[in-house]
């Protein structure tokens with residue numbers, strides 16, 4: 095089942111997509127935008143492993159990025175310069191692959207492309223309510239994430255952790271209760287709550303390593319605008 099979020103206006107390749115104007119407008123970083131791909135970086139992007147023809151890499155494995163930790167939007171932008179985006183975990187098979195990468199490399203946590211649709215363009219959408227259950231999507235592809243409160247169709251387990259800061263199933267928007275910072279982004283945490291490797295909603299300003307994944311739209315755009323480029 096593949097459901098795509100039809101957000102009113104999106105110009106994927108240009109820097110005017112939904113996440114741009116509305117994400118994490120923290121006091122220190124106002125008016126942030128999505129980055130454009132950089133053709134030379136796309137052509138030489140790290141290809142550490144792949145799934146169904148899409149190359150991926152973990153930032154901690156790339157010497158120039160090894161110690162880099164970024165907030166969620168900077169994570170998207172880091173990936174986008176390589177014609178990639180944050181990894182989306184659409185299926186159990188792909189999720190298992192990413193969980194294995196996290197386990198084998200002892201990575202404490204990563205950002206994924208998951209985000210809650212609570213910005214301009216997400217209003218008047220009964221299908222996204224309640225947001226904590228039906229409002230999540232993969233920003234890289236705009237594909238909806240299945241209901242958070244049950245095992246997704248086609249899966250044998252619920253990837254969302256059944257515990258967290260409040261000892262309740264995720265997503266729990268826990269930081270909101272502490273200081274009104276919403277947990278709008280989807281992170282895979284490695285046993286932070288003694289819960290194994292699992293999905294958590296996390297406030298987007300936290301800085302983490304990321305896994306980047308080839309983005310077909312950005313690759314097509316760079317191929318079309320740079321004749322002869324090898325991607």
Ligand SMILES: *[C@@H]1O[C@H](CO)[C@@H](O)[C@H](O)[C@H]1NC(C)=O
Nearest residue numbers: 269270272273274275297299
């Ligand atoms: C909110 O609380 C978290 C966890 O204690 C903290 O890390 C963060 O800096 C706080 N944010 C604000 C805006 O006070």
